[in-house]
Amino acid sequence: MSKDSEYLNRLQDYYAEWKNIPSYAKLCEVFGIASKSWVKAILTRLADADFIERTPDGRWIPTRQFFSRPHAESTVQAGMPVSVTATQGEYFVIDEMLVDTPSKTTLITVKGDSMVDAGIQDGDVAVVEKRLTANIGDIVVAIVDNDFTLKTLDKENGAFILRPANPAYPVIRPQGTLEIFGVLIGLVRKYKR
């Protein structure tokens, strides 16, 4: 049982690199053991624990749970340091956390720094749910005069306006069409190594 989580880790790392679950022979290498039959026993237990499953052809494939990451709720404090409990327990799948409706969700890379004060930087990836309406205060991807732009939706004298979150940029007061492409529901940033 305890060793199985180590085997799972190795399998996850292998999968992250190669995007498949290899043959038993290869898994002997990955796991650092010499017996194919034992590899099978391990995989069977991982399947019982619902980390992997088999296709009708008998090939092993990962389940959703395979991609879950340990989540240390409120362990880290970015403000004043505070005593902390150990990390354990909860697991999260990043995609499930951000995406509710895959067919309506699209990823858009943010260009420019017009939303820096909202914590949205150049190069961040916005998770956008495509829909035609939004509420005041939502951060929306709008199509203004045939251009996509990411701004906060607001209302001024009965007309919709788009507020940047950066004083260096002007408020956009669309004359003519203000078409909503979608609403910002998530944000992803990757730091380069």
Next chain:
Amino acid sequence: MSKDSEYLNRLQDYYAEWKNIPSYAKLCEVFGIASKSWVKAILTRLADADFIERTPDGRWIPTRQFFSRPHAESTVQAGMPVSVTATQGEYFVIDEMLVDTPSKTTLITVKGDSMVDAGIQDGDVAVVEKRLTANIGDIVVAIVDNDFTLKTLDKENGAFILRPANPAYPVIRPQGTLEIFGVLIGLVRKYKR
């Protein structure tokens, strides 16, 4: 050439359902043909077109391009807006983008606003790769006097210091132990609906 895109479609559909590329025999079914050698010829062409590739073990795996969808909205750009990159694939697109080594990656919810100027807000989820060393300039999760904290690592007079990204917070100059828990490699934010 023209038929290959049909075969690619079928392969994409199969992959979406089973998350792997099956044997040549199975692909005969999927493609609706009867010849394994022709399957191989097709896959070889798809590999030349960079939709799939092979692991060192000879197994076929999809490339990034395999998941890319033709996006109808062509590149609209001007001013300060955005570029659109639509993606297919229900799960683990974002995960794959952020996580290189699953076994060393953990998620931590950020508390406080000491890093707001770095675009890190209260409630954001930090994607942290656990390791003991970091470079100057990295944003790290450090253990200072038994407390976790998220700060930028810097050096001052030969000693490591932790800089917040908010002038309202003081620079931390650890006397005694400065232990690195991990390095920030990604950030995820979810906007409430």
Next chain:
DNA sequence: TTGACAACAGAACAAACGTTCTTTATATTG
């Protein structure tokens, strides 16, 4: 000290797999 169990190793084997080579049918093109 013995017995039981968990954690592996190893061998044996049929079925499946990928590869290569040869052949055939259908279009295309000049």
Next chain:
DNA sequence: CAATATAAAGAACGTTTGTTCTGTTGTCAA
């Protein structure tokens, strides 16, 4: 109409795969 390319079928074959069954080793409790 002939030459040629494309799209596939099919057979042959050595290798790999998953599976099952039988051993081996270490540990720990009775």
